[in-house]
Amino acid sequence: MTAPQDVRLAQAAPSSGDEGERARLLAEAARTIDAPGLVIALSHRGHRTFRSGGGVPPGDPLRYELGSASKPFTGLLLATLVADGRLRYEDSAAELLAPGHPVHPALRAITLRHLITHTSGLPALPADFYPQALPRWSTAPYSRYPADRVVRAFLRARPRHHPGTRWHYSNFAVSVLGHTLAAATGTPWEALLQQEVLGPLGLAGTRLGPGDPCGDAVGHRRDGSPLPALDTGGFTAAGAVRATPQDLLTFLEAHLPGAAGGAAAPARPPAAAFADVRRPLLRRGLRHAHTHTLTWFRHPSPRGPVCFHAGATLGQQMFLGFRPDTGTALAAMCTRRVHRTDPFVTTVHELLTEKL
Template identity: 80%
Template sequence: MTAPQDVRRAPAGRPPQGEDEGERARLLTEAARTIDAPDLVIALSHEGRRTFQLAEGRPQAEAPSGLLRYELGSASKPFTGLLLASLVAQGRLSYEDRAAGLLAPGHPVHPAVGAITLRHLITHTSGLRALPVDFYPQALPRWSTAPYSGYPADRVVRAFLRARPRHRPGTRWHYSNFAVSVLGHTLAAATGMSWEALLQQEVLDPLGLDGTRLRPGAPAGGDAVGHRRDGGPLPALDTGGFSAAGAVRATPPDLLAFLEAHLPATAAPTPLPAAALADVQRPLLRRGLGHAHTHTLTWFRHPSPRGPVLFHAGATLGQQVFLGFRPDTATAVAAMCTRRVHRSDPFIATVHELLTERL
């Protein structure tokens, strides 16, 4: 196998990388062979050098033409977390600001709701349920095609203001699409701009993510099509009022650029505040067996033989994405595929192991 060429020129004095790059290319090819999907891309950045592996064909250094935008689902949350960190770094908001006070000043709420901060919402420690209690009855009739589409933004806000948290804010971790969606609406209320406009201005534009969109088909198509287990196509995801938790769509090169911004050794200068990129990587919470796993403001953080790995996965009805990076070795992986097969699907496990144990 021919070793992929460098996209960026190696700094002066760096030893030849051909042998190591050939081994990384082999690992990407092996990983791709284990994943059965109509469309698959595994994108690797190591010390600024990029490699792209498609389901068919050998790895290549240049991004293949015609790469599509993939639905990130919950892997959109690191974008919202970085948006919050940027606004805090600029002094426009504080992590300890109370969400209800920003979202609906003076509106009567349960005391626990009144105590929920922006930090609680992004770190899944607000005590809110995964989804509002009245979400499921309206979603069930379209569960396999568009469960979020009938639950708009104003309904998410109303559900938050009348919520009864399951736990006191800040005491327990419970993954919540509801909470991160509320955060998006709160940021919009506090700044007078929509979440979409804020994310574009504060994150996408500073990082030069020209291939990232927040709505399907905009402005001129180019979106990947998800598939059911039987191979049938699925409609584009409509996130309704839950955009901040799952609406981002991006190309593989854009996802690598997003991850590379978190790697000091390879990050190009950007208008994004350095404090924001540092904040989203700082360990905040411990959980799991023996509290071995930590969480940052927005990333899962696991140990590995080559230093901590920060990652987030996401899935929609017919697509899956894994985003991860290892700061100690300036390594990042963005992988995506257009099929979601639940328990038997090796996609997440394969790519997580690739980054954590093999690359």
């Protein structure tokens, strides 16, 4: 693996000693992660530092697959529509998606809040997803399960438990939320996210699917061989976002208290939307030790709470996180996914939670 490189984009006047220590910590983390391509991007009170490895040039402009780290974009979109008064968190998803369509009573009780917080009672994926996906499991498992099939699977589903009573991570639920928001606003999903989130935040390097091959990072198998670009089929809202490291820092910085809105009014997305996605909502995990917001996992740290979300596609991994109390945001991405023994998520989570 090529030695890590770094570039600093000064946007504030940090202490040189503190800045040097942060650069050292990023370099140490980069040495721990063995990947064909790696970027760790840090923002601390407006000052940005980028560390790259695996042959990735400083200031890397490539777009990376976010996988499940796309969900905070969906959550912010929902919060924006609620802050505008166009929707309510308590609205029934089935009623918005297919008004008057006969569904199971428990399904009708699923709200938009249930879908984004993984408390809907829906499984991780529809039951009929797996037979069609298995032949393409290592290359394109989602590609032949389109949007209309996701909607049909939802309308005939029966929740495994009463909505709002248990937490169970579900790509199915968040995908249904995306289709519901599109139906409720009469706007295609891609256009809606662009109009309400990507455009207003100036995320010009963010896409909702593969683009120019020269502009997209290439994922790799464990043996180092390249993988095709991710096709999410009808699960766009749960995992289709691709973004540059610079855009990801901009997205995270907007979540830091005092950042949303600035001097302009009205702000898009509105400050109330950012407040909603930061606010703790429910307890989850072993002995309910961890908190979940509308769309972020929330863990304690010595310097205050950390909000984060990880994601993985067939050949890439992503980590997004921010610490509101210290004005710190971290985006890390690499172009290989190795299960269980891979140090990527553990390393960058510890970096944000314990060291920076």
